[in-house]
Amino acid sequence: MALCMTLLDSPLAEAWERVCAAHAASAPLADNRAQLLAFELATWGAPTMQEGGGGGARGGRLVPLATKAASLPSRAAPALRPVSAAGEPVRYLTDEQKRALNAKYGRIAAPNP
DSSP states (O other): OHHHHHHHTOOHHHHHHHHHHHOTTOOOOHHHHHHHHHHHHHHHSSOSEEEOOSSHHHHOOEEEOSOOGGGSOOOOOOOOSOOSBTTBOOOOOOHHHHHHHHHHHOOOOOOOO
16 A cells, blocks of 8 residues: 555555555555554655554554545655756666676676566
8 A cells, every 4th residue: 555655646545445446355454554654644744544443453444534635735746767866867878888888897687677
């Protein structure tokens, strides 16, 4: 759910709704629910959900607060990545520059996505 919050730039209540719509049996354990609430507070500055009880560590659920996402403080747009320097466009290496670096340092494997 934290990934959904990050990728969709949405508060926990919206992410929870999306995840549960796709997988209704979603029920994070108590420690994960606490981490989700803390993550939302750290990233959004205000909670949209609270612990709803009903089943202990395995069966507990988070329930939405009366607070609507529209009333949350607006957040700055996330920075686009990758970045070569502040305010500068990304500059990709030419094939010649790649060959020179490979010759100097050895061939570096491409990272796994």
